[in-house]
Amino acid sequence: MPFRTPKLVVALLLSLLAAPVSALQLEASVKPLQLVAAALLEGISEPGLLVPPEASPHHYALKPSDMRDLARADLVVWVGPELELFLVKPLQQTDARLLQLMDGDPGASMAAEDHHEHEGGHHHEVDTHLWMDPVLMLEAAQQMRDALTEIAPEQGPALNANFERFAAALMAKDRELRQRLSPLADRGFFVFHDAYGRFVSHYGLRQLGYFTVDPGRQPGARHLSEIRGQLQEKAAVCVFSEPQFRSAVVDAVTEGTGVRHGELDPLARNITPGPDAYLQYLDALAGEFERCLKP
Numbered sequence: 001m002p003f004r005t006p007k008l009v010v011a012l013l014l015s016l017l018a019a020p021v022s023a024l025q026l027e028a029s030v031k032p033l034q035l036v037a038a039a040l041l042e043g044i045s046e047p048g049l050l051v052p053p054e055a056s057p058h059h060y061a062l063k064p065s066d067m068r069d070l071a072r073a074d075l076v077v078w079v080g081p082e083l084e085l086f087l088v089k090p091l092q093q094t095d096a097r098l099l100q101l102m103d104g105d106p107g108a109s110m111a112a113e114d115h116h117e118h119e120g121g122h123h124h125e126v127d128t129h130l131w132m133d134p135v136l137m138l139e140a141a142q143q144m145r146d147a148l149t150e151i152a153p154e155q156g157p158a159l160n161a162n163f164e165r166f167a168a169a170l171m172a173k174d175r176e177l178r179q180r181l182s183p184l185a186d187r188g189f190f191v192f193h194d195a196y197g198r199f200v201s202h203y204g205l206r207q208l209g210y211f212t213v214d215p216g217r218q219p220g221a222r223h224l225s226e227i228r229g230q231l232q233e234k235a236a237v238c239v240f241s242e243p244q245f246r247s248a249v250v251d252a253v254t255e256g257t258g259v260r261h262g263e264l265d266p267l268a269r270n271i272t273p274g275p276d277a278y279l280q281y282l283d284a285l286a287g288e289f290e291r292c293l294k295p
């Protein structure tokens with residue numbers, strides 16, 4: 001359907017044809033948010049995705065096909081202008097309902113909740129990688145459920161049942177991961193891109209620093225030599241890079257230090273959307289931390 005057809009007409013046509021009604025179309029900006037949505041929409045519809053996981057939400061431009069998906073969407077879920085700046089203008093042109101998970105004022109944002117103590121070190125801007133925190137994603141799922149229920153009240157019971165199932169499974173997974181990761185609390189590591197802070201603080205891991213805040217920008221020479229100094233002092237046991245940025249700089253800095261290499265995927269490229277996909281994603285992150293940090 002290249003053109004936007006009035007919804008009433010669509011509904012009439014579909015009921016005449018007795019075709020399956022694809023009532024609820026959700027578009028997520030980044031894949032981990034799509035995975036949360038897939039749990040909520042299980043048996044109802046399949047959520048779409050705007051930024052492919054091999055791209056970066058820090059630097060992305062929408063394609064014409066993305067604009068069509070936005071025009072068709074009932075609900076668009078995104079973090080906010082601090083992360084997906086490229087969405088600000090396109091979202092002004094869609095009738096879709098918008099769910100912005102982080103609002104401009106950090107004081108009023110769900111991202112600024114007090115269950116996150118900043119552990120010494122970097123106090124720059126607010127960390128926009130909200131999906132690294134299972135508690136924030138539970139809240140996001142609740143907000144998605146409420147917004148979708150207002151759009152399609154007839155799906156309310158199904159959405160709520162899916163939410164309850166997701167919430168229980170997520171809390172169980174969270175407890176499991178906490179147990180698995182707690183023995184690693186004193187194992188220092190560096191990450192390539194500063195995307196994991198919320199996971200790290202939620203599970204009490206010991207991140208010593210990162211190479212870059214913006215994965216599209218190369219870290220400075222002085223910063224690199226500081227990291228190299230810490231690696232030579234054996235402060236860290238592992239350096240994590242990521243598949244989106246296979247960085248020569250990480251290889252150069254770690255060369256000869258004997259530090260292990262890990263790879264964390266912030267955008268869940270190997271995870272297939274489905275009811276348990278977000279749990280699998282958390283599990284995969286935890287598994288890689290375990291593999292690289294274990295004594």
Ligand SMILES: [Zn+2]
Nearest residue numbers: 058193194195
């Ligand atoms: Zn990032």
